[in-house]
Amino acid sequence: MSRPLTPMDRAFALAEEAAADGEAPIGAVIMEGERVLAAERNRMQALRDPTAHAEMLAIRAALAARGTGRLDGCDLYVTLEPCAMCAGAIAHTRLRRVYFAAEDIKAGAVENGIRLFDQPTCHHRPEVIGGLSAGRSEALLSGFFRTLRT
């Protein structure tokens, strides 16, 4: 018997779907307790929109699903450390926790770069749990970028 899918498993399935579709392989899931509020993945190429990161799409979908104008008490699972834009959106929507897989040394803004949630001008600091299945995410991303270069 296989174990039930975790939210991060779902995020990885979405990241793989993105890769198969020629998008950078990043997936994001937002949970409210046991309920999947949103499950999205990178759609930058398809939408011709460099802001169409998995997290931004998931946040807007979760807001639409919830209807309260906030995501307090909800948790985000994402396969890559969020960038400044996405970290800003996480703070604005008051997400409770952020679980991420791989760190993003170049553009991450949570445990790298600007470390947005640690700044005095950041008005909401979610709990952050990084490094879950980091190797799986790194393999997916490096495989994808290797394909782009060949």
Place this chain on the structure above:
Amino acid sequence: MSRPLTPMDRAFALAEEAAADGEAPIGAVIMEGERVLAAERNRMQALRDPTAHAEMLAIRAALAARGTGRLDGCDLYVTLEPCAMCAGAIAHTRLRRVYFAAEDIKAGAVENGIRLFDQPTCHHRPEVIGGLSAGRSEALLSGFFRTLRT
């Protein structure tokens, strides 16, 4: 004879429309040369979406209008200094210039707080021109927040 409307005049008209609608008075216009690509304003309350800042809506509308997946060579005019989320979106879309009116000491991320475009992890730095009609924007914002408190 009245002078033609500047992009910042348009942004202010949108900010006033937002205030009349119970939204924080912030407007944004994106120009490609003489062409208005997008003109939006804060819609956080109406959309029940704390990420529905004027800049984010204008950026997505301008991307849709242009269809190239980038806003290189385009300029953003906004009545308030962008936050971290919006500054991130500005960098991702490669906007050429950002003109803003009032500084936002509490949540601004361009000349205050994280100063995103000055960070080594920021991959595109637009030209920034701040302080245009700053007093007009400050009066609009303080009038709005005064109303909220009474």
